[in-house]
Amino acid sequence: MSEIDALKLQLESLQSEALAAFSAADSLNDLQALRVSYLGKKGALTEVLKGVGKLPPEDRPVIGKFVNQTKQALAAALDATEAELAVKAKSARIESEKVDVSLPGRSGPKGALHPVQQGLDELTAIFVQMGFDVAEGPEIEDEFHNFDALNIPPEHPARAMHDTFFIKDMRNADGTEPMLLRTHTSPVQIRAMKRFLAEGGEPPLAVVAPGRVYRCDYDVTHSPMFHQVEVFKVDHDVSLSHLKGVLQYFLSAYFEKDVAIRLRPHYFPFTEPSAEVDIGCVFCAGKGCRICKGSGWIEVLGSGMIHPNVLKSVGIDAGEFSGFAFGLGVERMVMLKQGIPDLRLFFENDVRFLSRMGVAK
């Protein structure tokens, strides 16, 4: 056998041995080692090339070409195997990194706004959107703001119906009357109008006043502390018809559907005419159920045209301006909207109740 044939044979067997080794490799590391051992500087192919120098010069290009072919074949095989192994390795990694996506995510404790807060926020937002300013007032009030200025003089029967908490040993500014816990948010009407006028304002004036109020009454359906939102507007030619329009808009906005409303003539000292406002029962759609006592209507708030004596008490010309006002119980509105059956739940603050009711829609 000639030298060249022997070399060729050697290369062929090297190639077949290498290809076998490549396909046996089961990791990229093994394959890298094989690449070095066959194609590296001190690799098997290099060893073979060393024998080329012994060949006659005319044979050298022939065998050189043959060596190159072998080298390319091995390199191609290595690349192919490497790609294959890379795919396998990735699949294996993916498999090994698989998680149970149904396990709960990492999170801290979840907070929730109290349902009364949600009600206050929603109600206030509706009026702010309609251009009403937000106002607040003190909870410890004098009789002037809570009663007298609202056209409820001391001997008035309505005053007795308010179940007022009085403060021990605390008198009003001129020392003539005891201080009290406000029984409604209506005194904010007086304070807001006075402040507005003192700052040089001229009607129109439109105010929404949310806050805590107190009544000396504690049973299944009464809490000694609860929340009200007072709403009023004073302008030229404000009418009962405007009151009805605002009530219709706001009640539909709050309950997020078109609700039927009904005004019933009523009596409040601070409004004339006065009306109690019913909505079509949100539970039975007016058909009559236990909640609406079969009537199809649910009473939601008291309203009316501001009594001229109230405007006079703050120095607004009742001949030139008129206004409407209404006040609503926040707990009651939230109970109706969210189907909460018992007023006491709001003040027990059971965290299970709070968490459940805190879920935003």
Place this chain on the structure above:
Amino acid sequence: MKIPFSWLKKHVALAANPDQIADDLVRLGHEVEGVETPRAAVKGVRVGLIESKTAHPDADKLSLLKVNIGEAEPLDIVCGAANMGEGDKVPVATIGTALPGGLKIKKGKIRGEVSCGMCCSEVELGLAEDSDGLLILPADAPVGAEVGEYLELEEAVFDLSITPNRGDCMNVRGIARDLAADAGLPLVEISMADFAVDDAVAVPNVSVSAGADCPVYLARSIQGVNVTDSPDWMQASLIMAGMRPVNGIVDVLNYIMLDLGQPMHAFDADRLTGDIVIRSAMQHEGFAALDGRELKLHAGDLVVSDDASVIALAGIMGSGATGVTGTTTNIVLESAFFRPARVSETRRIYAMVSEASMRFERGVDPAMVGIAMQRATAMIVELFGGKAGDIRQCGDADAINAGRTVDCSVSAIATRLGVDIPPSADDVLARMGFDVKRYGDQLDVTVPSFRHDVSIPEDLSEEYARIIGFDAIPAVLPPLAVTRPARQDRSVHDAVSGGFLQVVTYAFVSADEQRLFVADDGMDIVLENPISDAMSVMRRSPWPGLLNIARYNLNRQQPGVALVEQGRIYARADAGQHNETNTLAWLMVGQAQPDTWYAPARQADFFDLKGAVEAWLSLRGLTGRFIADDAIQGLQAGQSARILVGRTEVGRIGRVDSEIATGFDMDVPVFVAEINLDVLPSGKKAKFASLPEFPGVERDLVFLFDKHTSSDAILNAVKSSAGKFLTNVRVFDLYEGKGVPEGKVSLGIRFTLQDAKRTLTQEDADAASASIIAAMEKRFGASLRG
């Protein structure tokens, strides 16, 4: 107030049924709290004329009747009663009728004879407990008519809530007046039986010395009455109206009051001494009231007295000693007008409410004072005999409330209501007793004496609104003003987003709870009339409320709670003033993190709550400094701090004293914090600054410090020593134990240097490190750790 339907119909011939009347009442502004139906109408029982009566062939006690009920053929009815004869009219229950007792009438045979109905007694119609035969109807009863309608058997009682302005509707006639005006029906004249005045009966001697409070007082003697029970119909009416029958005289007066609205009183004349005087009480004068109470009167109370003692607190209650009993024979009747404010004030002083006082304080009809006296006298004389003397009258009823007019314009009322006022509405107003005159746009209205609530044009607008009906008023949105909205308070919302549940607790706590966190400095605000001791003091700290809620929930198997509350705290201030301070308060107790698949459970500690407060502050662009303070009442020394923003103290934080926590049934650490929202500076809106272009250098240094060295002080020292390139510094490691000498802690500090103009070098970092190391040594004697 309860008003029977049948009683209403004595004043107006209402055609509508009780349900329709209830709707009308609501529309007119009289809230109907309920409609009771003590008796429903019997349907299917008709007036029958007995055309023939023959004996039953097989039964001695039965008769065969042919009864005409207005149909083509008379009915054959077998009847067991004996009291009827040909030509009598009787109630006939026709086939299919269900009688009140539950019996349903069917066609059948009785002892072989066909019977197509049943003739009824009072018992079968549910009108009586027993009877001795068929109910024989009057001869003029219309044949074939429904007996229920003919006898007006249907009864309904309206339970009305009369608003305080409508004293005129606290009686049947007042309600009837509104219904009649609304329906366009006439009001029946008040019926008055005749009686003779006997001049031999002495007229009582009466004088009024408090004329302002008692503008008119009528008195009359009736002698020789025989006080028996009142008639059944009157007792039944009183009971349906919610009053208890007492004796004949009292029942008549109560009946008159419910019917006409005028409260009256009767004295036993034989128990009076001398003359009657209506005067102001003397200070501390005694009065033994009918209800058994012994009152000490105040000067100014209006009383009726005789020469010996006070015999009535005017308009409120009579004395026990002078009341009418079953043995009374001579009486003095009183009918008067007492000033509403006087009655209201006195009534409130003694917390004494009566049917009379409710009417007087809302204002009775002065025109009714005399009519009621005449009507009561007539009824008493008719029912219980006796001779009535003439009336002694003090003052003049006509002068009260007379001739009040309201002048206004139709268009002003139309503008206030947002609806036109049709002339037909004037007619309704007139039927309500007003004298209405319209001249173009000008409206002159004279108000009737019983309407104390109408005096200004706005009052008239309410009358027109009721007449036109609120349903007829259109709903129109007013022109909306657009104003610059104030920024919304997000305090509690941000706390909630940090994982806290918002609670709402009462603003009052017990005095004992108040003392846990606030010293007794006399600045508490205490309720005069609390619900209970537990709710008697306005809170000066939000923490007792939160502790109560934590206890409530931990008692219900909660492993821990994180709560936040926004609300006011209240305290006295100088010069009789008081403060209401807006406060945000937190509480954490128990598990801060439950057992999970990725981490074990962790109990809340100081730094959980501090982190929450810091995060909350940072949301408003603020950084708090937490200054250790061992003297915060109710908090544990060594785990409590004041919170400062800038130089302002804005709040406090700490662990609740363990004994206090135990008092709330919690034997685990409880942490609380509060922020005074009123003093909290408003954070600055961030201003843009260009972001650094060159990379920073980060270095770690670990020192051994004496234990209890404040990390705040350490970081401040780093900041002042690290040089101008320092952009950030923080504690990245804290260790004590093995490898760290006793009394020392190992504290790792990581700081970042950065410059806007160039990339910093190792030399820059080395210089800063050296400076920091020197400062730590000098300031704290701290050494760099190995």
